[in-house]
Amino acid sequence: MEAVEKISSGSNLKNQLSKPASLGINIFFIIYSLLCIVPLVLIVMVSISDEGAVIRDGYQFIPSKFDFAAYQFLFKDATQIFRSYSISIFVTIIGTTLSLIIMALYAYPISRTDFPHAKFFTFFVFFTMLFSGGLVPWYLVYAQVLDLKDTLLALIMPLLVAAFFVLIIRTFFQTTIPAAVLESAKIDGAGELTIFVKIVLPLSLPVLATVALFQTLTYWNDWFLSLVFITKDANITVQYLMYKTMLNIQFLANNSTAAAAINAAGGTFKFPSETVRMAMVVVGIGPIIFAYPFFQKYFVKGLTVGAVKG
Structure with a gap:
Protein backbone atom coordinates (compact mmCIF):
# COMPACT_ATOMS: atom_id res chain seq x y z
CA MET A 1 0.00 0.00 0.00
CA GLU A 2 2.82 2.39 0.88
CA ALA A 3 4.50 1.68 -2.44
CA VAL A 4 1.26 2.36 -4.28
CA GLU A 5 0.83 5.63 -2.40
CA LYS A 6 4.40 6.67 -3.21
CA ILE A 7 3.93 5.86 -6.87
CA SER A 8 0.62 7.72 -7.05
CA SER A 9 2.04 10.72 -5.19
CA GLY A 10 5.06 10.71 -7.48
CA SER A 11 2.87 10.65 -10.58
CA ASN A 12 0.81 13.51 -9.19
CA LEU A 13 3.97 15.57 -8.66
CA LYS A 14 5.04 14.90 -12.22
CA ASN A 15 1.65 16.04 -13.53
CA GLN A 16 1.81 19.33 -11.63
CA LEU A 17 2.85 22.44 -13.54
CA SER A 18 5.78 24.50 -12.43
CA LYS A 19 5.08 27.87 -10.86
CA PRO A 20 6.30 29.89 -13.88
CA ALA A 21 4.15 27.79 -16.23
CA SER A 22 1.10 28.10 -13.98
CA LEU A 23 1.66 31.85 -13.69
CA GLY A 24 2.00 32.19 -17.45
CA ILE A 25 -1.24 30.27 -18.08
CA ASN A 26 -3.10 32.38 -15.51
CA ILE A 27 -1.82 35.62 -17.06
CA ILE A 55 -19.04 62.42 -32.07
CA ARG A 56 -16.58 64.99 -30.72
CA ASP A 57 -14.32 62.82 -28.51
CA GLY A 58 -14.94 59.30 -29.83
CA TYR A 59 -15.65 56.23 -27.73
CA GLN A 60 -14.56 56.53 -24.10
CA PHE A 61 -14.68 54.15 -21.14
CA ILE A 62 -15.53 57.08 -18.85
CA PRO A 63 -17.98 59.37 -20.66
CA SER A 64 -17.32 63.10 -20.40
CA LYS A 65 -21.08 63.55 -20.20
CA PHE A 66 -23.66 60.91 -19.28
CA ASP A 67 -26.89 60.81 -21.23
CA PHE A 68 -29.61 58.15 -21.43
CA ALA A 69 -31.20 59.62 -24.56
CA ALA A 70 -30.47 56.43 -26.53
CA TYR A 71 -32.51 54.28 -24.13
CA GLN A 72 -35.25 56.91 -23.95
CA PHE A 73 -35.41 56.82 -27.75
CA LEU A 74 -35.60 53.02 -27.83
CA PHE A 75 -38.18 52.67 -25.08
CA LYS A 76 -40.60 55.23 -26.46
CA ASP A 77 -42.47 52.18 -27.68
CA ALA A 78 -41.77 50.03 -24.62
CA THR A 79 -44.84 47.85 -25.21
CA GLN A 80 -43.49 46.62 -28.54
CA ILE A 81 -40.04 45.97 -27.08
CA PHE A 82 -41.40 43.89 -24.19
CA ARG A 83 -43.66 41.96 -26.57
CA SER A 84 -40.74 41.26 -28.88
CA TYR A 85 -38.72 40.16 -25.86
CA SER A 86 -41.44 37.70 -24.89
CA ILE A 87 -41.55 36.36 -28.47
CA SER A 88 -37.77 35.89 -28.54
CA ILE A 89 -37.72 34.18 -25.14
CA PHE A 90 -40.59 31.86 -26.06
CA VAL A 91 -39.11 30.94 -29.45
CA THR A 92 -35.66 30.39 -27.94
CA ILE A 93 -36.85 28.12 -25.12
CA ILE A 94 -39.31 26.06 -27.16
CA GLY A 95 -37.08 25.92 -30.24
CA THR A 96 -33.97 24.86 -28.33
CA THR A 97 -35.86 22.18 -26.39
CA LEU A 98 -37.54 20.69 -29.46
CA SER A 99 -34.33 20.95 -31.46
CA LEU A 100 -32.35 19.07 -28.85
CA ILE A 101 -34.96 16.31 -28.56
CA ILE A 102 -35.26 15.80 -32.33
CA MET A 103 -31.51 15.82 -33.00
CA ALA A 104 -30.80 13.43 -30.11
CA LEU A 105 -33.55 11.07 -31.30
CA TYR A 106 -32.06 11.10 -34.80
CA ALA A 107 -28.45 10.76 -33.66
CA TYR A 108 -29.04 7.80 -31.32
CA PRO A 109 -30.15 5.20 -33.90
CA ILE A 110 -27.40 6.08 -36.40
CA SER A 111 -24.83 5.75 -33.61
CA ARG A 112 -25.78 2.11 -33.01
CA THR A 113 -23.75 -0.51 -34.86
CA ASP A 114 -26.69 -2.93 -34.79
CA PHE A 115 -28.95 -0.53 -36.73
CA PRO A 116 -28.90 -1.84 -40.33
CA HIS A 117 -29.66 1.51 -42.01
CA ALA A 118 -27.27 3.64 -39.97
CA LYS A 119 -24.98 4.43 -42.92
CA PHE A 120 -27.86 5.49 -45.14
CA PHE A 121 -29.39 7.88 -42.61
CA THR A 122 -25.96 9.24 -41.70
CA PHE A 123 -25.28 10.02 -45.35
CA PHE A 124 -28.80 11.46 -45.65
CA VAL A 125 -28.17 14.05 -42.95
CA PHE A 126 -24.63 14.70 -44.19
CA PHE A 127 -25.95 15.34 -47.71
CA THR A 128 -28.01 18.27 -46.44
CA MET A 129 -24.78 19.96 -45.32
CA LEU A 130 -23.52 20.00 -48.91
CA PHE A 131 -26.64 20.74 -50.95
CA SER A 132 -29.87 22.64 -50.41
CA GLY A 133 -32.97 23.35 -52.46
CA GLY A 134 -32.39 27.10 -52.55
CA LEU A 135 -34.08 30.07 -50.95
CA VAL A 136 -37.23 30.16 -53.10
CA PRO A 137 -38.27 26.49 -52.62
CA TRP A 138 -37.40 26.84 -48.92
CA TYR A 139 -39.73 29.83 -48.63
CA LEU A 140 -42.54 28.19 -50.61
CA VAL A 141 -42.49 25.08 -48.41
CA TYR A 142 -42.94 27.02 -45.18
CA ALA A 143 -45.18 29.81 -46.50
CA GLN A 144 -47.48 27.92 -48.87
CA VAL A 145 -47.18 24.17 -48.35
CA LEU A 146 -47.08 24.29 -44.54
CA ASP A 147 -48.89 27.66 -44.35
CA LEU A 148 -46.76 28.93 -41.46
CA LYS A 149 -46.54 32.58 -42.48
CA ASP A 150 -47.18 35.01 -39.61
CA THR A 151 -47.01 32.22 -37.04
CA LEU A 152 -44.49 31.49 -34.31
CA LEU A 153 -43.87 28.06 -35.84
CA ALA A 154 -42.24 29.86 -38.76
CA LEU A 155 -39.63 31.15 -36.31
CA ILE A 156 -39.02 27.68 -34.83
CA MET A 157 -39.25 24.99 -37.51
CA PRO A 158 -36.56 26.15 -39.98
CA LEU A 159 -33.88 25.99 -37.29
CA LEU A 160 -34.95 22.77 -35.57
CA VAL A 161 -32.35 20.43 -37.09
CA ALA A 162 -28.71 21.26 -37.80
CA ALA A 163 -26.91 18.43 -39.60
CA PHE A 164 -23.56 19.36 -38.10
CA PHE A 165 -24.89 19.05 -34.55
CA VAL A 166 -26.57 15.73 -35.37
CA LEU A 167 -23.22 14.31 -36.43
CA ILE A 168 -21.53 15.71 -33.32
CA ILE A 169 -24.10 14.08 -31.03
CA ARG A 170 -23.84 10.80 -32.96
CA THR A 171 -20.05 10.80 -32.61
CA PHE A 172 -20.34 11.47 -28.88
CA PHE A 173 -22.75 8.55 -28.49
CA GLN A 174 -20.38 6.25 -30.38
CA THR A 175 -17.15 7.21 -28.61
CA THR A 176 -18.23 7.95 -25.05
CA ILE A 177 -21.09 5.64 -24.12
CA PRO A 178 -19.76 2.08 -23.63
CA ALA A 179 -21.58 -0.57 -25.66
CA ALA A 180 -21.30 -2.91 -22.67
CA VAL A 181 -23.56 -0.62 -20.65
CA LEU A 182 -26.25 -0.74 -23.31
CA GLU A 183 -25.97 -4.52 -23.64
CA SER A 184 -26.20 -4.90 -19.88
CA ALA A 185 -29.37 -2.81 -19.81
CA LYS A 186 -30.85 -4.97 -22.59
CA ILE A 187 -30.08 -8.13 -20.62
CA ASP A 188 -31.88 -6.62 -17.64
CA GLY A 189 -34.97 -6.19 -19.81
CA ALA A 190 -34.81 -2.48 -20.61
CA GLY A 191 -36.34 -1.35 -23.88
CA GLU A 192 -34.74 1.05 -26.37
CA LEU A 193 -36.70 4.04 -25.10
CA THR A 194 -35.77 3.27 -21.50
CA ILE A 195 -32.10 2.89 -22.43
CA PHE A 196 -32.16 6.17 -24.33
CA VAL A 197 -33.90 8.19 -21.62
CA LYS A 198 -32.34 6.71 -18.47
CA ILE A 199 -28.83 5.81 -19.67
CA VAL A 200 -27.83 7.56 -22.88
CA LEU A 201 -29.17 11.05 -22.13
CA PRO A 202 -27.77 11.33 -18.56
CA LEU A 203 -24.34 10.25 -19.82
CA SER A 204 -24.52 12.75 -22.69
CA LEU A 205 -25.18 15.94 -20.75
CA PRO A 206 -21.91 17.62 -21.84
CA VAL A 207 -22.57 17.35 -25.58
CA LEU A 208 -26.27 18.09 -25.16
CA ALA A 209 -25.48 21.22 -23.15
CA THR A 210 -22.99 22.35 -25.80
CA VAL A 211 -25.48 21.88 -28.63
CA ALA A 212 -28.23 23.50 -26.54
CA LEU A 213 -26.09 26.59 -25.98
CA PHE A 214 -25.33 26.99 -29.68
CA GLN A 215 -29.00 26.47 -30.58
CA THR A 216 -29.99 29.01 -27.93
CA LEU A 217 -27.67 31.56 -29.50
CA THR A 218 -28.98 30.70 -32.97
CA TYR A 219 -32.62 31.21 -32.02
CA TRP A 220 -31.97 34.34 -29.97
CA ASN A 221 -29.84 36.08 -32.59
CA ASP A 222 -32.05 35.19 -35.55
CA TRP A 223 -33.76 38.08 -37.31
CA PHE A 224 -33.92 36.72 -40.86
CA LEU A 225 -36.94 34.46 -40.24
CA SER A 226 -38.92 37.41 -38.91
CA LEU A 227 -37.95 39.39 -42.00
CA VAL A 228 -39.06 36.62 -44.37
CA PHE A 229 -42.16 35.16 -42.72
CA ILE A 230 -43.60 37.76 -40.32
CA THR A 231 -45.59 40.76 -41.50
CA LYS A 232 -47.30 41.62 -38.20
CA ASP A 233 -45.35 43.56 -35.60
CA ALA A 234 -47.02 41.49 -32.87
CA ASN A 235 -44.93 38.42 -33.78
CA ILE A 236 -41.48 39.86 -34.53
CA THR A 237 -38.46 39.05 -32.40
CA VAL A 238 -36.41 41.61 -30.51
CA GLN A 239 -33.47 41.21 -32.91
CA TYR A 240 -35.62 42.07 -35.91
CA LEU A 241 -37.18 44.96 -33.99
CA MET A 242 -33.69 46.36 -33.35
CA TYR A 243 -32.85 45.83 -37.03
CA LYS A 244 -35.93 47.78 -38.13
CA THR A 245 -35.18 50.56 -35.64
CA MET A 246 -31.64 50.89 -36.96
CA LEU A 247 -32.88 51.13 -40.56
CA ASN A 248 -35.36 53.82 -39.55
CA ILE A 249 -32.64 55.81 -37.78
CA GLN A 250 -30.32 55.58 -40.77
CA PHE A 251 -33.09 56.69 -43.11
CA LEU A 252 -34.05 59.70 -40.99
CA ALA A 253 -30.44 60.66 -40.36
CA ASN A 254 -29.57 60.56 -44.07
CA ASN A 255 -32.82 62.09 -45.35
CA SER A 256 -32.81 65.81 -44.71
CA THR A 257 -36.40 66.22 -45.91
CA ALA A 258 -37.77 63.69 -43.40
CA ALA A 259 -35.68 65.15 -40.58
CA ALA A 260 -36.89 68.67 -41.42
CA ALA A 261 -40.50 67.49 -41.40
CA ILE A 262 -40.07 65.92 -37.95
CA ASN A 263 -38.37 69.03 -36.61
CA ALA A 264 -41.10 71.24 -38.03
CA ALA A 265 -43.82 69.11 -36.46
CA GLY A 266 -42.36 68.58 -33.03
CA GLY A 267 -39.51 71.00 -32.54
CA THR A 268 -35.82 70.17 -32.44
CA PHE A 269 -35.17 66.43 -32.59
CA LYS A 270 -31.81 64.77 -32.04
CA PHE A 271 -31.05 61.37 -33.48
CA PRO A 272 -28.72 59.47 -31.13
CA SER A 273 -27.40 57.40 -34.02
CA GLU A 274 -24.06 56.37 -32.49
CA THR A 275 -25.22 55.79 -28.93
CA VAL A 276 -28.43 54.09 -29.99
CA ARG A 277 -26.45 51.44 -31.86
CA MET A 278 -24.69 50.54 -28.63
CA ALA A 279 -27.94 50.68 -26.68
CA MET A 280 -29.49 48.20 -29.12
CA VAL A 281 -26.56 45.86 -28.59
CA VAL A 282 -27.08 46.04 -24.82
CA VAL A 283 -30.82 45.44 -25.19
CA GLY A 284 -30.24 42.58 -27.61
CA ILE A 285 -27.63 40.63 -25.64
CA GLY A 286 -29.04 41.22 -22.15
CA PRO A 287 -30.98 37.99 -21.43
CA ILE A 288 -28.71 35.67 -23.42
CA ILE A 289 -25.81 36.38 -21.05
CA PHE A 290 -27.63 34.41 -18.35
CA ALA A 291 -27.52 31.26 -20.51
CA TYR A 292 -23.76 30.84 -20.07
CA PRO A 293 -23.72 30.29 -16.27
CA PHE A 294 -26.55 27.76 -16.67
CA PHE A 295 -24.57 25.62 -19.13
CA GLN A 296 -21.16 26.12 -17.51
CA LYS A 297 -21.43 23.25 -15.04
CA TYR A 298 -22.08 20.81 -17.89
CA PHE A 299 -18.99 22.06 -19.74
CA VAL A 300 -16.89 21.46 -16.63
CA LYS A 301 -18.38 18.00 -16.30
CA GLY A 302 -17.58 17.33 -19.95
CA LEU A 303 -13.89 17.97 -19.30
CA THR A 304 -13.82 15.14 -16.78
CA VAL A 305 -15.64 12.58 -18.91
CA GLY A 306 -13.34 9.61 -19.39
CA ALA A 307 -10.80 10.93 -16.92
CA VAL A 308 -11.65 8.18 -14.40
CA LYS A 309 -11.77 4.61 -15.55
CA GLY A 310 -12.96 1.71 -13.47
Whole structure:
Protein backbone atom coordinates (compact mmCIF):
# COMPACT_ATOMS: atom_id res chain seq x y z
CA MET A 1 0.00 0.00 0.00
CA GLU A 2 2.82 2.39 0.88
CA ALA A 3 4.50 1.68 -2.44
CA VAL A 4 1.26 2.36 -4.28
CA GLU A 5 0.83 5.63 -2.40
CA LYS A 6 4.40 6.67 -3.21
CA ILE A 7 3.93 5.86 -6.87
CA SER A 8 0.62 7.72 -7.05
CA SER A 9 2.04 10.72 -5.19
CA GLY A 10 5.06 10.71 -7.48
CA SER A 11 2.87 10.65 -10.58
CA ASN A 12 0.81 13.51 -9.19
CA LEU A 13 3.97 15.57 -8.66
CA LYS A 14 5.04 14.90 -12.22
CA ASN A 15 1.65 16.04 -13.53
CA GLN A 16 1.81 19.33 -11.63
CA LEU A 17 2.85 22.44 -13.54
CA SER A 18 5.78 24.50 -12.43
CA LYS A 19 5.08 27.87 -10.86
CA PRO A 20 6.30 29.89 -13.88
CA ALA A 21 4.15 27.79 -16.23
CA SER A 22 1.10 28.10 -13.98
CA LEU A 23 1.66 31.85 -13.69
CA GLY A 24 2.00 32.19 -17.45
CA ILE A 25 -1.24 30.27 -18.08
CA ASN A 26 -3.10 32.38 -15.51
CA ILE A 27 -1.82 35.62 -17.06
CA PHE A 28 -2.81 34.41 -20.53
CA PHE A 29 -6.38 33.64 -19.49
CA ILE A 30 -6.67 36.89 -17.53
CA ILE A 31 -5.66 38.84 -20.65
CA TYR A 32 -7.99 36.75 -22.81
CA SER A 33 -10.89 37.33 -20.42
CA LEU A 34 -10.24 41.07 -20.41
CA LEU A 35 -10.24 41.09 -24.22
CA CYS A 36 -13.71 39.56 -24.08
CA ILE A 37 -15.09 41.77 -21.28
CA VAL A 38 -13.57 45.16 -22.15
CA PRO A 39 -15.50 45.58 -25.45
CA LEU A 40 -18.78 44.89 -23.63
CA VAL A 41 -17.93 47.48 -21.00
CA LEU A 42 -17.09 49.99 -23.73
CA ILE A 43 -20.42 49.31 -25.45
CA VAL A 44 -22.34 49.95 -22.23
CA MET A 45 -20.40 53.16 -21.53
CA VAL A 46 -20.96 54.50 -25.03
CA SER A 47 -24.67 53.70 -24.83
CA ILE A 48 -25.04 56.00 -21.79
CA SER A 49 -22.88 58.77 -23.25
CA ASP A 50 -23.98 62.05 -24.77
CA GLU A 51 -24.29 61.82 -28.56
CA GLY A 52 -22.39 65.03 -29.12
CA ALA A 53 -19.55 63.95 -26.83
CA VAL A 54 -19.22 60.65 -28.72
CA ILE A 55 -19.04 62.42 -32.07
CA ARG A 56 -16.58 64.99 -30.72
CA ASP A 57 -14.32 62.82 -28.51
CA GLY A 58 -14.94 59.30 -29.83
CA TYR A 59 -15.65 56.23 -27.73
CA GLN A 60 -14.56 56.53 -24.10
CA PHE A 61 -14.68 54.15 -21.14
CA ILE A 62 -15.53 57.08 -18.85
CA PRO A 63 -17.98 59.37 -20.66
CA SER A 64 -17.32 63.10 -20.40
CA LYS A 65 -21.08 63.55 -20.20
CA PHE A 66 -23.66 60.91 -19.28
CA ASP A 67 -26.89 60.81 -21.23
CA PHE A 68 -29.61 58.15 -21.43
CA ALA A 69 -31.20 59.62 -24.56
CA ALA A 70 -30.47 56.43 -26.53
CA TYR A 71 -32.51 54.28 -24.13
CA GLN A 72 -35.25 56.91 -23.95
CA PHE A 73 -35.41 56.82 -27.75
CA LEU A 74 -35.60 53.02 -27.83
CA PHE A 75 -38.18 52.67 -25.08
CA LYS A 76 -40.60 55.23 -26.46
CA ASP A 77 -42.47 52.18 -27.68
CA ALA A 78 -41.77 50.03 -24.62
CA THR A 79 -44.84 47.85 -25.21
CA GLN A 80 -43.49 46.62 -28.54
CA ILE A 81 -40.04 45.97 -27.08
CA PHE A 82 -41.40 43.89 -24.19
CA ARG A 83 -43.66 41.96 -26.57
CA SER A 84 -40.74 41.26 -28.88
CA TYR A 85 -38.72 40.16 -25.86
CA SER A 86 -41.44 37.70 -24.89
CA ILE A 87 -41.55 36.36 -28.47
CA SER A 88 -37.77 35.89 -28.54
CA ILE A 89 -37.72 34.18 -25.14
CA PHE A 90 -40.59 31.86 -26.06
CA VAL A 91 -39.11 30.94 -29.45
CA THR A 92 -35.66 30.39 -27.94
CA ILE A 93 -36.85 28.12 -25.12
CA ILE A 94 -39.31 26.06 -27.16
CA GLY A 95 -37.08 25.92 -30.24
CA THR A 96 -33.97 24.86 -28.33
CA THR A 97 -35.86 22.18 -26.39
CA LEU A 98 -37.54 20.69 -29.46
CA SER A 99 -34.33 20.95 -31.46
CA LEU A 100 -32.35 19.07 -28.85
CA ILE A 101 -34.96 16.31 -28.56
CA ILE A 102 -35.26 15.80 -32.33
CA MET A 103 -31.51 15.82 -33.00
CA ALA A 104 -30.80 13.43 -30.11
CA LEU A 105 -33.55 11.07 -31.30
CA TYR A 106 -32.06 11.10 -34.80
CA ALA A 107 -28.45 10.76 -33.66
CA TYR A 108 -29.04 7.80 -31.32
CA PRO A 109 -30.15 5.20 -33.90
CA ILE A 110 -27.40 6.08 -36.40
CA SER A 111 -24.83 5.75 -33.61
CA ARG A 112 -25.78 2.11 -33.01
CA THR A 113 -23.75 -0.51 -34.86
CA ASP A 114 -26.69 -2.93 -34.79
CA PHE A 115 -28.95 -0.53 -36.73
CA PRO A 116 -28.90 -1.84 -40.33
CA HIS A 117 -29.66 1.51 -42.01
CA ALA A 118 -27.27 3.64 -39.97
CA LYS A 119 -24.98 4.43 -42.92
CA PHE A 120 -27.86 5.49 -45.14
CA PHE A 121 -29.39 7.88 -42.61
CA THR A 122 -25.96 9.24 -41.70
CA PHE A 123 -25.28 10.02 -45.35
CA PHE A 124 -28.80 11.46 -45.65
CA VAL A 125 -28.17 14.05 -42.95
CA PHE A 126 -24.63 14.70 -44.19
CA PHE A 127 -25.95 15.34 -47.71
CA THR A 128 -28.01 18.27 -46.44
CA MET A 129 -24.78 19.96 -45.32
CA LEU A 130 -23.52 20.00 -48.91
CA PHE A 131 -26.64 20.74 -50.95
CA SER A 132 -29.87 22.64 -50.41
CA GLY A 133 -32.97 23.35 -52.46
CA GLY A 134 -32.39 27.10 -52.55
CA LEU A 135 -34.08 30.07 -50.95
CA VAL A 136 -37.23 30.16 -53.10
CA PRO A 137 -38.27 26.49 -52.62
CA TRP A 138 -37.40 26.84 -48.92
CA TYR A 139 -39.73 29.83 -48.63
CA LEU A 140 -42.54 28.19 -50.61
CA VAL A 141 -42.49 25.08 -48.41
CA TYR A 142 -42.94 27.02 -45.18
CA ALA A 143 -45.18 29.81 -46.50
CA GLN A 144 -47.48 27.92 -48.87
CA VAL A 145 -47.18 24.17 -48.35
CA LEU A 146 -47.08 24.29 -44.54
CA ASP A 147 -48.89 27.66 -44.35
CA LEU A 148 -46.76 28.93 -41.46
CA LYS A 149 -46.54 32.58 -42.48
CA ASP A 150 -47.18 35.01 -39.61
CA THR A 151 -47.01 32.22 -37.04
CA LEU A 152 -44.49 31.49 -34.31
CA LEU A 153 -43.87 28.06 -35.84
CA ALA A 154 -42.24 29.86 -38.76
CA LEU A 155 -39.63 31.15 -36.31
CA ILE A 156 -39.02 27.68 -34.83
CA MET A 157 -39.25 24.99 -37.51
CA PRO A 158 -36.56 26.15 -39.98
CA LEU A 159 -33.88 25.99 -37.29
CA LEU A 160 -34.95 22.77 -35.57
CA VAL A 161 -32.35 20.43 -37.09
CA ALA A 162 -28.71 21.26 -37.80
CA ALA A 163 -26.91 18.43 -39.60
CA PHE A 164 -23.56 19.36 -38.10
CA PHE A 165 -24.89 19.05 -34.55
CA VAL A 166 -26.57 15.73 -35.37
CA LEU A 167 -23.22 14.31 -36.43
CA ILE A 168 -21.53 15.71 -33.32
CA ILE A 169 -24.10 14.08 -31.03
CA ARG A 170 -23.84 10.80 -32.96
CA THR A 171 -20.05 10.80 -32.61
CA PHE A 172 -20.34 11.47 -28.88
CA PHE A 173 -22.75 8.55 -28.49
CA GLN A 174 -20.38 6.25 -30.38
CA THR A 175 -17.15 7.21 -28.61
CA THR A 176 -18.23 7.95 -25.05
CA ILE A 177 -21.09 5.64 -24.12
CA PRO A 178 -19.76 2.08 -23.63
CA ALA A 179 -21.58 -0.57 -25.66
CA ALA A 180 -21.30 -2.91 -22.67
CA VAL A 181 -23.56 -0.62 -20.65
CA LEU A 182 -26.25 -0.74 -23.31
CA GLU A 183 -25.97 -4.52 -23.64
CA SER A 184 -26.20 -4.90 -19.88
CA ALA A 185 -29.37 -2.81 -19.81
CA LYS A 186 -30.85 -4.97 -22.59
CA ILE A 187 -30.08 -8.13 -20.62
CA ASP A 188 -31.88 -6.62 -17.64
CA GLY A 189 -34.97 -6.19 -19.81
CA ALA A 190 -34.81 -2.48 -20.61
CA GLY A 191 -36.34 -1.35 -23.88
CA GLU A 192 -34.74 1.05 -26.37
CA LEU A 193 -36.70 4.04 -25.10
CA THR A 194 -35.77 3.27 -21.50
CA ILE A 195 -32.10 2.89 -22.43
CA PHE A 196 -32.16 6.17 -24.33
CA VAL A 197 -33.90 8.19 -21.62
CA LYS A 198 -32.34 6.71 -18.47
CA ILE A 199 -28.83 5.81 -19.67
CA VAL A 200 -27.83 7.56 -22.88
CA LEU A 201 -29.17 11.05 -22.13
CA PRO A 202 -27.77 11.33 -18.56
CA LEU A 203 -24.34 10.25 -19.82
CA SER A 204 -24.52 12.75 -22.69
CA LEU A 205 -25.18 15.94 -20.75
CA PRO A 206 -21.91 17.62 -21.84
CA VAL A 207 -22.57 17.35 -25.58
CA LEU A 208 -26.27 18.09 -25.16
CA ALA A 209 -25.48 21.22 -23.15
CA THR A 210 -22.99 22.35 -25.80
CA VAL A 211 -25.48 21.88 -28.63
CA ALA A 212 -28.23 23.50 -26.54
CA LEU A 213 -26.09 26.59 -25.98
CA PHE A 214 -25.33 26.99 -29.68
CA GLN A 215 -29.00 26.47 -30.58
CA THR A 216 -29.99 29.01 -27.93
CA LEU A 217 -27.67 31.56 -29.50
CA THR A 218 -28.98 30.70 -32.97
CA TYR A 219 -32.62 31.21 -32.02
CA TRP A 220 -31.97 34.34 -29.97
CA ASN A 221 -29.84 36.08 -32.59
CA ASP A 222 -32.05 35.19 -35.55
CA TRP A 223 -33.76 38.08 -37.31
CA PHE A 224 -33.92 36.72 -40.86
CA LEU A 225 -36.94 34.46 -40.24
CA SER A 226 -38.92 37.41 -38.91
CA LEU A 227 -37.95 39.39 -42.00
CA VAL A 228 -39.06 36.62 -44.37
CA PHE A 229 -42.16 35.16 -42.72
CA ILE A 230 -43.60 37.76 -40.32
CA THR A 231 -45.59 40.76 -41.50
CA LYS A 232 -47.30 41.62 -38.20
CA ASP A 233 -45.35 43.56 -35.60
CA ALA A 234 -47.02 41.49 -32.87
CA ASN A 235 -44.93 38.42 -33.78
CA ILE A 236 -41.48 39.86 -34.53
CA THR A 237 -38.46 39.05 -32.40
CA VAL A 238 -36.41 41.61 -30.51
CA GLN A 239 -33.47 41.21 -32.91
CA TYR A 240 -35.62 42.07 -35.91
CA LEU A 241 -37.18 44.96 -33.99
CA MET A 242 -33.69 46.36 -33.35
CA TYR A 243 -32.85 45.83 -37.03
CA LYS A 244 -35.93 47.78 -38.13
CA THR A 245 -35.18 50.56 -35.64
CA MET A 246 -31.64 50.89 -36.96
CA LEU A 247 -32.88 51.13 -40.56
CA ASN A 248 -35.36 53.82 -39.55
CA ILE A 249 -32.64 55.81 -37.78
CA GLN A 250 -30.32 55.58 -40.77
CA PHE A 251 -33.09 56.69 -43.11
CA LEU A 252 -34.05 59.70 -40.99
CA ALA A 253 -30.44 60.66 -40.36
CA ASN A 254 -29.57 60.56 -44.07
CA ASN A 255 -32.82 62.09 -45.35
CA SER A 256 -32.81 65.81 -44.71
CA THR A 257 -36.40 66.22 -45.91
CA ALA A 258 -37.77 63.69 -43.40
CA ALA A 259 -35.68 65.15 -40.58
CA ALA A 260 -36.89 68.67 -41.42
CA ALA A 261 -40.50 67.49 -41.40
CA ILE A 262 -40.07 65.92 -37.95
CA ASN A 263 -38.37 69.03 -36.61
CA ALA A 264 -41.10 71.24 -38.03
CA ALA A 265 -43.82 69.11 -36.46
CA GLY A 266 -42.36 68.58 -33.03
CA GLY A 267 -39.51 71.00 -32.54
CA THR A 268 -35.82 70.17 -32.44
CA PHE A 269 -35.17 66.43 -32.59
CA LYS A 270 -31.81 64.77 -32.04
CA PHE A 271 -31.05 61.37 -33.48
CA PRO A 272 -28.72 59.47 -31.13
CA SER A 273 -27.40 57.40 -34.02
CA GLU A 274 -24.06 56.37 -32.49
CA THR A 275 -25.22 55.79 -28.93
CA VAL A 276 -28.43 54.09 -29.99
CA ARG A 277 -26.45 51.44 -31.86
CA MET A 278 -24.69 50.54 -28.63
CA ALA A 279 -27.94 50.68 -26.68
CA MET A 280 -29.49 48.20 -29.12
CA VAL A 281 -26.56 45.86 -28.59
CA VAL A 282 -27.08 46.04 -24.82
CA VAL A 283 -30.82 45.44 -25.19
CA GLY A 284 -30.24 42.58 -27.61
CA ILE A 285 -27.63 40.63 -25.64
CA GLY A 286 -29.04 41.22 -22.15
CA PRO A 287 -30.98 37.99 -21.43
CA ILE A 288 -28.71 35.67 -23.42
CA ILE A 289 -25.81 36.38 -21.05
CA PHE A 290 -27.63 34.41 -18.35
CA ALA A 291 -27.52 31.26 -20.51
CA TYR A 292 -23.76 30.84 -20.07
CA PRO A 293 -23.72 30.29 -16.27
CA PHE A 294 -26.55 27.76 -16.67
CA PHE A 295 -24.57 25.62 -19.13
CA GLN A 296 -21.16 26.12 -17.51
CA LYS A 297 -21.43 23.25 -15.04
CA TYR A 298 -22.08 20.81 -17.89
CA PHE A 299 -18.99 22.06 -19.74
CA VAL A 300 -16.89 21.46 -16.63
CA LYS A 301 -18.38 18.00 -16.30
CA GLY A 302 -17.58 17.33 -19.95
CA LEU A 303 -13.89 17.97 -19.30
CA THR A 304 -13.82 15.14 -16.78
CA VAL A 305 -15.64 12.58 -18.91
CA GLY A 306 -13.34 9.61 -19.39
CA ALA A 307 -10.80 10.93 -16.92
CA VAL A 308 -11.65 8.18 -14.40
CA LYS A 309 -11.77 4.61 -15.55
CA GLY A 310 -12.96 1.71 -13.47
